[in-house]
Amino acid sequence: MRAYRATFSAKFRALLQYRAAAAAGLATQAFFGLLRIMIFTAFYASASGPQPMTLPDVVTYVWLSQGLLMLLPWRPDADVEQLIRNGNVAYELLRPVDLYGLWFSRALAVRTAPVLLRCVPMFVIAALWFDMGAPASVASGLAFTVSLIATAALAAALTTLLSISILVTISGRGVHVLTISVVNLFSGVIVPLPLLPDWIQPLVAFLPFRGLLDTPFRLYLGHLPPSAIWVAVGHQVLWTAMLVLAGRMILSRALRRIVVQGG
């Protein structure tokens, strides 16, 4: 356990150094947030009936997603990707720790450190000037925080699975481009999930990706009452456990017939 904690904290602290990148990212994400809010406002102005979400809730949802965007597992851990490409993954195999645990701790740092740098200033700016709402209640805020921790684990499990996929397919690119579109659609970053058509909702509810953004956001907004936290976080944790198991299985099978190319 200590080795994993050390791996996590080393990577985490290294990533916290990229403050200029965070500032630039913050400006870009604020711009896109404003753009998307203007689009949603115009749509709501044309609405005829009641909608599954109010406009102020959509505004808060957009700001939450802009602040936490970097949590999304769009691509594998760049370091691990490079290790596999240049053959240095051989050194990783020599270390006296479990490879999955090592990659998972690093993925956790990769997903959380950039978010930590960006989300606080983003939420402050959005709350002060751009109509981002507070949590529905103190209990909702707490439920949101708990769910967000589960989100980080889920995002790390998906990231690790992506890294492992490179080991299996060498290129891995096909899996990655597919991942981006699936993650974007089913996490709620393109359109808040309640606004998607009814026929797709069962699929949305089943897949793990809503646990990346939508689940914590619904707890924050009070759409899911704080008492629903067991079901909501249970969905996240169950999927995380399954993805970790799948990742471990694929990794151990890949390691049995691995051929390290060159050096």
Added chain:
Amino acid sequence: METLRLYLRYIGASARSQLQYPASVIMYALGHLLVTGVEFFGLWALIDRFGAIRGFGLAEVSLLYGMANVSFAVAETAGRGFKDFGVMVKSGDFDRLLLRPRGTAFQVAAQQIQLVRIGRLIQGLAVLAYAFTALDLWSTPLEFGLAAMAMVGGACTFLGLFVLQATLAFWTVESLEVFAMLTYGGVETSQYPLTIYSAGFRRFFTYVVPLAFLNYVPGLVIMGRPERFGPDWLAWASPLVGVAFLFVCLKIWRLGERHYRSTGS
């Protein structure tokens, strides 16, 4: 003429080198098709739920979306060299271009084309084809021609933005990430009718970065909408705005080039 032949040889070499890995090109292109396809699904879902946006239905928004994405895809395919320009300044490779008997902007543009953006192009053309059918525009040659020319102008506008982004590298050595606001933000902005945005936004994307002339201004005339932006001749002249913008951007490039100092690496 000589320049054009040289350009075709340059990009022919770039295309051939990429096609050495046909599976990779196809997979990436499909990936881009999927990513932009998912975006369009989101747009469709919103129109399906709300019926329209400021009086623009699915067919009208599709026309704007298709024109914006086709223009952007063409600019991205042709302007790849400018997008990666920061690396060139950093490594000092730009010095080599200065020694050759051709303009530097020409050489950077000719250096590489990005075949995989064909995914976005196909998706944009498909949406555009739907819009043309739904709005019954196939049999109106004048409007059809205006749409095609406006997209050429739009591609010039986006290309101008890539040139500006690269020009900044003469001063900053890095390519600036913030520029994504204008390029990717620009294409996202121009997917919807300009009237939905706040006045500041609208003015910026009309008078500073003239993306309004890529699809909104000519689009109103093409679709025969009751709204108007300026006199009708302006809509017909809108392709020229993009060309003029690219021209100005290339002048700024010249200015930046004079300021260039090699990193020495």
